[in-house]
Amino acid sequence: MNEVKLLGIRHHGPGSALRIQRMLDEYGPDIILLEAPADAQHIIASFNPYEMTPPIAGLIYDPKDFQRAAYFPLAAFSPEWIALKYSFDQKIPLRCIDLPIGAILKQKNQRSRPKLNPFYQLAKISGFNDVEQWWDHFLETTTDSTAIFDHIAKLMRELRKDATESSETIQREAFMVEQIQMATGEDFKKIAVICGAYHLPALENHKNAKPSKKSVRIKMIKTDAVWIPWSYRRMKQENGYGAGISNPTWYHALFEHKEEAAMYWITECGKTLRAVKPLSTAHTIETINLARGLKNLRNKSSIGIPELEDAITTVMYEGDPSWKEVFGDKIFTGHQTGSIPNDLFILPLQLDFRKMLKSGRLSKLLEEPIPMNKTLDLRTSKHLLLSCFFYQTLTLEIPLAKIQDQSISALGNFKEIWDLQWDPVSEWILIQVSSYGNTIEAAARNKITDALTETEIIDDVIDLLDQSFMCGFDDLLDIIKSKLLKSYIHTDSVLSLLKSVNTLIHVQSYGHIRWSKPPELTGLLDRMIYKVSIMLPAAIYSIDEDEIEELKQLINQLYFTLQSGRFPHLSSYMDSAWLEIYNHHIEIDYFSGRALRICMDLGRLDRSEIEIKISFVFQTSDANQMLAWLEGLFSGGILWLIYDDIFLSQLSEWMENMDTEIFYENLPMLRKTFGLTPESDRSNLYYKIKHGHLNHDSSQSNDIASPEVAERVDSLMQHHGL
Amino acid sequence: MTDTKNILKQRLEDKYQDELNALIKTDSGWKPDNWKMSPQSVLQFILGNVEVNGVTISPKYIGHKNLVETAIATLATQRALLLTGMPGTAKTWLAEHLAVAISGNTKHLIQGSSATTEEDILFGWNYASLIAKGPHQEALVESAIYKSMQGGEICRIEELSRIPAMIQDNLLSLLSEKLIVVPELDNEIRAHKGFNIIATSNDKDKGTFPLSDALKRRFNVIQMPFPSSLEEEVNIVRYKLDVETLPLSVEIPVKEIERVVQIFRELRSGVTEDSHQKINTTQSNLSTAEAISTLEHCIYMAGFFGEGRVTANEIAATLPGAILKDIEKDSKPWEEYKKLVIAKRPDWQDLKNLL
Structure with missing residues (x-):
């Protein structure tokens, strides 16, 4: 003959916790049946209240899809924690008797959100904004523990009299009733059932409900369970077991x-x-x-x-x-986070993660979810290692570190500033990525390697090169090089190629900062730029409107780097490309303008040729074409204009004859083009226009405009109503 | 006493005699020493809307309940109470009503100003008597605080921050020690139980002496808010108009009350009621009390000079007077408001045309 005592609690209610403690001491059960998912049972064995600090949570997840998971949180003031501790101290069994998460996940994607907390509603009706205060006020009237639990049961019966329950609740309660019945059939003398008070009326049925001949097979998916540290901030949010708590x-x-x-x-x-x-x-x-x-x-x-x-x-x-x-x-x-002993981190990756943080003196992040930042000097080997570690976590999508923007823009800079914060919930991401490897470094490397083998697209490969570069994986360079060699041949997008080239040059130039062995990419670069130079003349024809801007930027970026003179023969490839464009590109647009400019600079053309070309352009083009052409022509500076009188006069004539409307429309573009050039050039040009000769006296500053220009500006301003 | 019918403002203890008696009679809770009724009864008196022993208790303060609870609990735990806030937020009103409920009278009052002296706070001397007979008890002129300490009653200090800092400092030891020393008579007066101070202050005004940290520490401070919603403010105004105005049988449509309150709220907060538009605020303080008196003004105008009904005519006549307190600084916001807000509201066109 055995005795079953049903003890209804409020999840995470400190009053409930204290009462449960007293009750368990008084009653002295030999088994506890706890409202917790049955598939959490196997982590109960590893529970040790003396080595774990709450708040912690049991994480039950689908190993095939980590997104599908449920949390079972425990704080020091949770009755559930008290129950677990009691069973540990008294060495009595504790069984989880709620429907397994695996069953719920089988039926639908997420565990449904818990119902509106009935206690909260009761409290509000009684004029209490604080549920715990209400509970204490109404239920803490006697010191007799049994009486209180009886009152609670009565209250719940009344509350649920006419309510309709969701199918999930009915299913869960049926499962729990069955579990109680099974326990009564065994050799226990005193059974304590600890569950949310709301379920009491249903669980009281265990005496009456017919025990089924064989237990109903429930369809469920296999789940894994693990202990992870939790935080008060997480407990505040309403998820997992029991409604969120506000304080x-x-x-x-x-x-x-x-x-x-x-x-x-x-x-x-x-x-x-x-x-x-x-x-x-x-x-x-x-x-x-x-x-x-x-x-x-x-x-x-x-x-x-x-x-x-x-x-x-x-x-x-x-x-x-x-x-x-x-x-x-x-x-x-509060910022409290819990902890669990290291040996419970069954996965080596979790241990390695902690080890890396410790060596970087960042263990504090694990204790409190407060953001901090760290400045790294990449010349120090320790900091370099840490930087690589941070990038590795980024590759693995572990939310630990974010780089502050300003340090990126300084290319080749040794300084990096990182923003760091660790949310204990992200522990499960660590669990997830441990399928890639046993250490953060290995996992990141494997992830990148996997991605490399799978892709053929050059853009992806370049992105992976960038990642490998930042993670410090110089050993992957060979694989990437061979991949690039294969894929660049197939690519027909000059944009992708240019992007790749720019990244490669960047890696080549700054490789020594991050890698122990500076990378040798010139061979690859050679081939790729050669291909670009072949493709460019044709690509210009077929390029889309919206891609033109991007192409211009990429070309500019390339030229900026090539200007440094470190890659002389690469420049020569590009030069021949432009020559080609000059000779064969009939359209009057940015590219022909640019081509003309580059060839002029290279000294490949003689004077008369240039003049013929320019006159041709001035006479046959409309304003829009002209402006695009000018943009190309002026890219890289206008200094030469100062010395070229003929061009200057032609340009001047053209502008004066332009329609006001069109001039006004294109003013911004013109302004931008000229605006990009250094101020000294502009003021020199200005002087030249006004005085017809160069300014030899450099002390002279901005003069008033020439009459025509001034007139033009005036009329424009009037037109605009300024 | 003088004929109560001729008195402009009745003493609260006379006005609410019935209510107070009813509450005292049925009072059952614990009472601090020398209080006329328990804190719970004081709360009922202030919040009203309840019937006690056949007497309806009218609401005195319409606002957040926990604010009043905090004030009463403060006084019950023998801490001095300081009510701060913008003018017209019912500070003095609440202080008076607390005093009459707790001590049964409102007679102990110090009106703070830059002319307040030490004699007003502690005690003074009848100099003729002093010189004639030397220091003796009869020559002492007791201050309001002195008397309330002797009687164990509430003393109110209005406009605490208008009192010069030097004089404010007299309160420091008074509030800690709860005693006044008269060195000339080698005597000290210790406060009787039930003594406490309710002070009001408007810290944001010009020409004030902000309280020192030491003095602030001796008070529990409650900030009196403006009503948080249009509805709340309209309710307060309506209630006060019902109670306060002469029985002139003038009709005042709720629409007009809402209009005036809304104008005041918008000019006060700097944003329209629907939060869509930013407005420049006026320097003038457009409090709830101001709204009440403006509408009272409208009622009288409609009663004596109008058609017995408050319309846009009366509102248009009284509004500028309430809003333009400083012609230089208030004109611009008011003109903008008329152009940008009043003109744009279709059902306010009648007002726009009259302004």
Whole structure:
């Protein structure tokens, strides 16, 4: 004959936790049946309250798809934690009797969100904003534990009398009833069932419901379970088991200090607010007094959150309630995170992750989810290693580090600034990526290698090259090179090629910063630029409107790098490409303008040829074409204009004869083109236009405009209504 | 006493005699020493809307309940109470009503100003008597605080921050020690239980002496807010108009009340009620009390000079007076408001045409 005691609790309610503790001590069961998913059973064995610090969570997941998972959180003030600890101390079995997550996942994608907390609704009706306060007020009337649990059961029966339940709840409760029946059939004398109070009326049925002949086979998918550290911030959010709680720090205080909770909590609050207000112990004392006074006035049996808030506003913050917004996160939620012993991190990758953080003196990130930043100097080997580590986590999509933008723009800079933050929930991402390897480095390397073997697209390969470069994987360079050699041949997009070339040059130039062996890419570069130079003349014809801008930018970028003179024969490839364009590109557009310019610079053309070309362009083109051509012509500076009188006069004539409308339309583009050139060039040109000769006296500064130009500007301004 | 019918503003203890008696009679909760009723009854008196012993208790303060609870709890725990906020947020009003409920009278009052002296705070001397007979008890002129300490009653200090800093400092030791020393008589007066201070102050005004940290620490501070929503403010205004105005049987449509309150709110907050448009605010303080008196003005105008009904005519006549307190600084925002907001609202055209 065995005895079954049903104990209804409020999930994560400190009052419930204290009561359960007392009850278990009094009752002394030889088995505990806990409302927890049955597929969490195998991690119960590794639970050790003396080596783990709450808050922690049991993570139950589908090993084939980590997105499908459920969390079972435990805080120090959770009745569930108390139950687990009791079973550990007394060495009695604890069984998880709720429907397995595997079954729920089989039926649909996510575990449904828990219903609106019935206790919250009851509290509100009674005029309490603080559920714990309401619970304490109405249910903590006697010291007799049994009586209280009976009251709770009665309350729940009334509440559920006419309510309709979701099919998931019905299924779960049927499963739990079955589990209770199974336990009663075994050799236990005193069975304690600990479940959310809401389920009590259904579970009481275990006596009446017919036990099925064989247990119904439930369809479920296989799941894995593991312990992970959790945080109060996560507990605040409503997910996993039980509704979210709004004030983890307060509940913690209630559990630890019971009647003196207010005193401790207000003192902590005072400490935080001391950052902005001069608060003394006297303030704390007055705050506690006021909280008590309010409690009495409001006829409540204990101090709750509303009293605390009002008291702190009035005494510590001079009547201003804005402290709740500014400090609310720290004061109400708290930054506490739990920990589990290292040997429970069954996966080597998790251990390696922690080891790397420790060697970088960043273990603090694991304790508190507060952001911090770190500046690295890549000339130091330790920092270089850390930088590679951060990039490896980025490759693996582990949300740990983000680089601050400004350090990127300084190419070849040794300095990097990183923003770091660790959310304990991301632990499961570590679990997920451990399928790639046993250390962060190995996992990142394998992930990149896998991606390399799978792709043929040159853009992807270049991206992977970039990643390998940043992660410090110079050993992958050979694979990447051979891949590139194969794929560049097939690519027909000059844009992709140019992008690749630019990346390669960047890696080549700055490789020595990150890699121990500077990469040897000239052979590859040679081939690729050669191909670009072959493709460019034809590509210009077939290129899309929207791609033109990108192409221009890529060409500019390339020229900027080639200018440095480090790759002389690469430049010569491009030069022949432009010559080709000059000779055969009939259209008057940016490219022909650019081509003309480059050939002029190279000295490949003689004077008369140039003049003929220019006249031709001036006479046959319309304004839009002309402007595009000019943009190409002027790229790289206008200094030569100053010396070229003939061109200057032709240009001048053309502009004066232009339609006002078109001139106005294209003014921005013209302005941009000229604006890109250095100021000294512009002022020299300006002087030349005005005076007809160069300015030999450099002390002269901006003059007034020539009459025609001034007139033109005036009419434009009038036109615009300025 | 003087004929109450001729008095302009009745003493609260007379006005609410019935209510107070009813509350005292049925009072059952714990009472701090020398309080006339329990804190719960004080709360009922202030919040009203309840019937006690056959007497309807009218609401005195319409606003957040927990604000009033905090004020009462403060006084019950023997801490001094400071009510701060913009003018017209019912600071003095609340202080008076708390005093009458707790101590049964409102007689102990110090009106703070830059002319307030030490004698007003502690005690003074009848100099003729002093010189004639030397220092003796009868020559002492007791201050309001002195008397309330002796009687164990509430003393109010209005406009605390208008009192010069030097004089404010007298309150420091008074509030900590709860005693006044008279060195000339080698005597000290210790406060009787039930003594407490309710102070009001408007820190944001010009010409004030902000309280030192040491003095602030001796008070629990409550910031009196403006009503948070249009609806709340309209309710307050309607209630006050019902109670306060002469029985002239003048009709005042709710629409007009809403209009005036909305104009005041928008000019006060700098943004339209629907939060779509930013407006320049006026320097003038457009509080709820100001709205109430403007509408009272409209009622009287309609009653004596109009048609017995408040219309846009009366509103247009009184609004500028309320809004343009500083001609230089307030004209521009007011003109903009008329052009950008009033003109754009179709159902406010009647007002626009009259302004």
